[in-house]
Amino acid sequence: MSLRPEVVAAIDDLELAARLIVEGSRSGHHRSPFHGFSNEFSQYRAYRPGDDLKYLDWKLLARTDRLYTRQFRETTNMSVVLVVDTSASMNFGQPSKFQYAIIMAAALAHLIINQGDAVGLMTMQGEKLVWVPARGGRAHLRLLLAQLEKLTPSATWDAPRVVTRAADLLRRRGVILAISDFYDNEDATRVELRRVVRRGHDDAVLQVISREEIELPFKSDVEFEDLETGARVVVDARAARGSYRDQVAAFLERWRTGSRRDGLDYALVTTDEKPSDALRTYLVKRGQSR
Numbered sequence: 001m002s003l004r005p006e007v008v009a010a011i012d013d014l015e016l017a018a019r020l021i022v023e024g025s026r027s028g029h030h031r032s033p034f035h036g037f038s039n040e041f042s043q044y045r046a047y048r049p050g051d052d053l054k055y056l057d058w059k060l061l062a063r064t065d066r067l068y069t070r071q072f073r074e075t076t077n078m079s080v081v082l083v084v085d086t087s088a089s090m091n092f093g094q095p096s097k098f099q100y101a102i103i104m105a106a107a108l109a110h111l112i113i114n115q116g117d118a119v120g121l122m123t124m125q126g127e128k129l130v131w132v133p134a135r136g137g138r139a140h141l142r143l144l145l146a147q148l149e150k151l152t153p154s155a156t157w158d159a160p161r162v163v164t165r166a167a168d169l170l171r172r173r174g175v176i177l178a179i180s181d182f183y184d185n186e187d188a189t190r191v192e193l194r195r196v197v198r199r200g201h202d203d204a205v206l207q208v209i210s211r212e213e214i215e216l217p218f219k220s221d222v223e224f225e226d227l228e229t230g231a232r233v234v235v236d237a238r239a240a241r242g243s244y245r246d247q248v249a250a251f252l253e254r255w256r257t258g259s260r261r262d263g264l265d266y267a268l269v270t271t272d273e274k275p276s277d278a279l280r281t282y283l284v285k286r287g288q289s290r
Contacts, residue, residue, distance in 0.1 A: 085180030093210035
């Protein structure tokens with residue numbers, strides 16, 4: 001699957017919002033939302049317990065009898081690692097959740113590279129981790145897109161392992177952006193996402209679900225196959241619909257409220273939405289919250 005021209009054209013107007021999602025600045029000309037301790041002084045703020053004492057301004061203390069910490073502007077660009085779910089459950093729907101996730105990842109990579117920041121990829125194929133280091137430039141974008149094209153959904157994937165390894169390999173503060181249905185290892189995945197935030201990274205979650213999974217629109221007996229185990233079961237869809245919808249709604253609400261509680265940016269996208277519309281809504285919302 002290639003980066004569709006209509007997707008690129010539809011989201012080109014979101015450069016400002018895209019710059020906010022990668023928490024960086026193009027060529028150092030825009031201030032990063034992070035206040036790091038680089039060599040370029042930015043501002044003072046009142047001392048808070050736990051601040052590193054070496055950044056206290058002792059001369060200002062002598063003049064004002066108040067403690068202030070020096071803050072510095074980060075002039076380096078930021079790095080984003082896209083974490084893409086390749087489990088078999090992503091192969092559901094038309095277009096499949098996996099196809100949709102690849103389109104979203106490709107479009108985001110296009111935006112990030114074009115704004116001058118770095119983007120990488122972490123996922124799995126079978127038991128093997130697939131890692132593309134975060135870099136910038138058009139040549140790197142082509143390499144990353146080529147890797148996305150090679151991916152196929154199969155079996156299960158170890159979401160906690162993938163998220164943790166992505167954070168390990170992101171050598172400085174950046175963004176971990178996970179695109180998944182988040183069916184696998186729900187609790188353990190949330191634990192690892194919280195750890196990413198505690199390590200100082202920005203953490204974003206795009207949960208991709210099909211409309212059929214939310215609504216169960218079928219009107220008679222339907223045979224379902226578990227795409228990860230191959231198990232089959234016949235369900236009276238009409239009789240099961242009420243309970244099923246309640247359970248799916250509860251699952252999605254756990255991710256929405258849990259993400260807010262844990263400091264993650266969260267968006268639910270459904271595969272019947274235009275990718276450009278889904279990206280626009282998410283990025284604009286994120287930009288307003290920074």
